[in-house]
Amino acid sequence: MTVPVHLRHDETFILNLGPQHPATHGVLRVKLTLDGEYIVKAEPVLGYIHRMHEKLAEGGSFAQFMPNTARMDYLHALAFNHGWALVVEKAAGIEVPERAEYIRVITVELNRIASHLLWWAAFLLDLGGFTPLLYAFDDREKIIDLLERVTGSRLTYCYMRFGGVYNDIDDEFITGTRELIKRLRGRMPRLYHDLVTHNIILIKRIKDIGIITPEQCRRYGATGPVARGSGINYDIRKNEPYSVYPEFDFDVPVFDECDSMARYMVRMHEMEQSMRIIEQALEKLPDGPVMGKAPKVLKPEAGYYYSAVETARGSLGHRLVCDGGKNPYKLKLRSPTFSNLSLYGEVAEGMLLADALAFMGSLDLVIPEIDR
Amino acid sequence: MDMREKTQIALAALFPVEIKPTPSSSSEEDTVGAEVPPREPGVLVTDFPRCGSHLDVLCLTDQVVAVARLMDAEGYFLEAISGVDWIDKQQLEVLYDYNRLGGEHCRVMVRTFLPRAEPVVPSLSGIFPAADWHERETFDFYGVHFQGHPNLIRILLPEDADFHPLLKDFMP
Numbered sequence: 001m002t003v004p005v006h007l008r009h010d011e012t013f014i015l016n017l018g019p020q021h022p023a024t025h026g027v028l029r030v031k032l033t034l035d036g037e038y039i040v041k042a043e044p045v046l047g048y049i050h051r052m053h054e055k056l057a058e059g060g061s062f063a064q065f066m067p068n069t070a071r072m073d074y075l076h077a078l079a080f081n082h083g084w085a086l087v088v089e090k091a092a093g094i095e096v097p098e099r100a101e102y103i104r105v106i107t108v109e110l111n112r113i114a115s116h117l118l119w120w121a122a123f124l125l126d127l128g129g130f131t132p133l134l135y136a137f138d139d140r141e142k143i144i145d146l147l148e149r150v151t152g153s154r155l156t157y158c159y160m161r162f163g164g165v166y167n168d169i170d171d172e173f174i175t176g177t178r179e180l181i182k183r184l185r186g187r188m189p190r191l192y193h194d195l196v197t198h199n200i201i202l203i204k205r206i207k208d209i210g211i212i213t214p215e216q217c218r219r220y221g222a223t224g225p226v227a228r229g230s231g232i233n234y235d236i237r238k239n240e241p242y243s244v245y246p247e248f249d250f251d252v253p254v255f256d257e258c259d260s261m262a263r264y265m266v267r268m269h270e271m272e273q274s275m276r277i278i279e280q281a282l283e284k285l286p287d288g289p290v291m292g293k294a295p296k297v298l299k300p301e302a303g304y305y306y307s308a309v310e311t312a313r314g315s316l317g318h319r320l321v322c323d324g325g326k327n328p329y330k331l332k333l334r335s336p337t338f339s340n341l342s343l344y345g346e347v348a349e350g351m352l353l354a355d356a357l358a359f360m361g362s363l364d365l366v367i368p369e370i371d372r
Numbered sequence: 373m374d375m376r377e378k379t380q381i382a383l384a385a386l387f388p389v390e391i392k393p394t395p396s397s398s399s400e401e402d403t404v405g406a407e408v409p410p411r412e413p414g415v416l417v418t419d420f421p422r423c424g425s426h427l428d429v430l431c432l433t434d435q436v437v438a439v440a441r442l443m444d445a446e447g448y449f450l451e452a453i454s455g456v457d458w459i460d461k462q463q464l465e466v467l468y469d470y471n472r473l474g475g476e477h478c479r480v481m482v483r484t485f486l487p488r489a490e491p492v493v494p495s496l497s498g499i500f501p502a503a504d505w506h507e508r509e510t511f512d513f514y515g516v517h518f519q520g521h522p523n524l525i526r527i528l529l530p531e532d533a534d535f536h537p538l539l540k541d542f543m544p
Binding site for chain 1: 473477501
């Protein structure tokens, strides 16, 4: 709980957290003004891994930007692949075969589970628990092996193409995925929930810490598990359905507590929902080609295009402006964590330093995605 | 009345021109270069499955704040701010993407054109705190000056950078 204290500004000092700090998981720097252990002001300083992907997009063709998309959110790279494929398909009017849509959903959801597992591991590591990391990495490794089998890479996927996917999935992938879901479902209750979720130490550390009100989410544009942990039922997969998501029966976990524990619970429940989607998709998987007809050189009509996908961290938007040429005229990447982190300063004010770190972990930051 | 219509009517009140019908995909506008923006500021209904937004609002630079106030009152959130450099026309465009956090879904794209030589636009950071970082980013990349921004400094580029890399005439 945030303790109200009378802060005397003449007794503050400045502490630099990062950019090379284990708790920031990447090169994020936070300039903290502290009064003892209490935070008077927290200012995130960004840009340490800025690579200007938006300029790179303008310099090449549409297809040439696909590998770049995986180098932003390296934990849920397939969602970034998907978002870019969707906006270009929208602009160029390319149809995607049904089987390819199903494969996209299966791989994106597998990737989402892997992303949440890594978040879980890293979050608990921040809080001082080392064992959970070993369990989570054990399971995540299985997912990465499966994805490597179809995509050819382990993290920075370049799997999607305009009009489909690059490679079909095989029987071994399908049986492997089914086994993985069985295994995860078997391990979740004991290794994840009994050991960690119901653990009193965890509850004491994150319950009622980092309260984000629904109104703050709206004013700052926070989306994803951050918004859903604040009682906002907003998931692009449901609110603005894309691909074949409307064909699956799944729930959007929403928790009203607004604290770090709520965000934790959202992600834990999302893994189960992703498994449900994958199961249904494998069940219904249609036959057919995985690649539709797409022209070699794309020249979309001049205009403004937007597409949004739900990544593990929230709503990812691609704002594409075309001038009728072979290259994107302008691409703006609306990355979810950029907006999610922007409320950090307001919420962290008055918090204990240790709580602010737990709160930061609950936001699930991926710095290359913020800095782009 | 759905959300789109409600917002359209509310926004149209800001513009003293009548609401135009949905434009046919490619009217008589010439297709050389970019899409020619509607001559008069106003609200256009756009084809959502095709372009990803429901409304396209072209406004004058000094209407940006009034539009933002209205969107705030209607319960929208500011999703992103981006710039576009139309170097041929010597103009910079600032694009605001609004969206709704849950409930009935409606995406609104608001845009305004600024002279490239002196790009100044009022800041929205007093209405949406989200605008703070997005405006800093647009300043960083395009050199757009957001009037009234409390802390208009570089956000992603180094603090001593003296260039705006997304301008079309910037060569690294």
